[in-house]
Amino acid sequence: MMRLSRKAWNNVVIISMLLMIFFFNGLHKKLNTQPVEEGVQALLPEQSFILAMAFPELKIERIGTSWRSQSQQETTWQGNEQQLEQLVELWQHQKLTIANLPVSKISQTSADYVASVWLAGEQLPAVYQLYNIDQQYYLLDKRLQRVFELEQADAAKLFPLYPF
Structure with a gap:
């Protein structure tokens, strides 16, 4: 011993x-x-609650049970309350395909457009960057370091202010 x-x-x-x-x-x-599944994944976590969204020209905030938009500068898209609610619902329930593109490759180029989403219980916003590489749209989830592949129609729905 x-x-x-x-x-x-x-x-x-x-x-x-x-x-x-x-x-x-x-x-x-x-x-x-959670195990990372290849293929289709939800853009935002399930059961997440969006408090606010911000685009470069527009900020959307939850006021009670409705939504309010504040223009940061002159915009071509002026959504009414119903359109704002539909946009938030789309972001909340959107499922996209994971791209076979490494984050390091997409980070070398500058983003075409950016959206920030504030979720309940999170201190910092989730930042999503839209890229157009070789006529294909990609969405980078900065928080979870995921790259999604988007069709132009889906990108136009998620980013109504971006000139496609």
Whole structure:
């Protein structure tokens, strides 16, 4: 049997407790992460609640049960309350195809358009950047580092202010 002093045994106990903490912390994160599915994924997390959306020219905010828009500058699209609600619903329930394009490749070019979405329970907005590369539209989810492939019709619905 090993003969260790009281101080040495304390160090053994401390190190073993630290190892257990790291093990359980890693196990907890591994058990709670959703497996990344290839193919079609939701743009926003299910059960998410949109509080506000911002485009470069327009900000949309939830006021009670309705929506209000504030123009940051002159815009061609002036959505009424029903159109604003439809736009928010579209963002909330949109499912898109994951692209076979690495984030590093898409990050080398500048984004054509940007949308920020504030969700309940989140401190920072989710930022989505629209790219047009080789006549194909891509949407980069900056928060989760995912790249979605978009048809022009879907991009036009999600970004009504962008001139397609």
